Each structure stands twice: as structure tokens, then as C-alpha cells.
Amino acid sequence: MTKPAAPKRHLPTSPFKAPATPAPKHFAVGDQVTHDIYGLGRVIGVDDGVAALVDFGSAQVRIPSPYAKMTKL
Numbered sequence: 001m002t003k004p005a006a007p008k009r010h011l012p013t014s015p016f017k018a019p020a021t022p023a024p025k026h027f028a029v030g031d032q033v034t035h036d037i038y039g040l041g042r043v044i045g046v047d048d049g050v051a052a053l054v055d056f057g058s059a060q061v062r063i064p065s066p067y068a069k070m071t072k073l
Contacts, residue, residue: 025067027052035061036069 010018027033031043038056045053051064063070 024049024065025070025072027067027070027072032073033070034073035063035071040073 027043027046029043029046032040033043033054034040035054035056038054038059038061041054041056041061043052044055044060049065051062052067052070053060053062054070
């Protein structure tokens with residue numbers, strides 16, 4: 001079993017810019033979203049910063065933060 005690689009840290013003396021961290025996504029009840037696996041849905045519940053409950057028509061799915069595969073429309 002191998003350990004996952006640790007993220008590389010930015011050295012303050014580096015001539016290159018520090019990698020930008022993406023802004024966290026925020027969803028509200030009623031937002032229409034699309035998910036790479038489940039398709040089109042509507043947010044029906046939100047646990048701030050933890051997860052979002054989304055109704056995709058055929059199923060209700062709890063999507064955990066950071067919502068990598070979900071986009072607000």
C-alpha cells in the first residue's frame with residue numbers, strides 16, 4: 001500500500017507565482033446545478049461547507065464538499 005503524495009509547498013524565494021487556491025463553492029436551496037455523473041438537479045438542502053442534498057429527479061444524492069464535479073447553472 002502506498003501513501004498519497006504530499007502537496008508541494010511554495011518556497012518564498014521562488015521566482016514563480018504561488019499556486020492559486022480556487023474559491024470554495026457555495027450553493028443555496030433552490031439552485032439549479034449540473035453534476036458530471038448525475039446530470040441536472042436542484043439543491044433541496046445545504047449543510048454549510050459540509051454537503052449539499054440535491055434532487056436529480058430519479059434520486060436524491062448528498063454531494064460532499066468541495067463539490068468537485070458539481071457546477072451551479
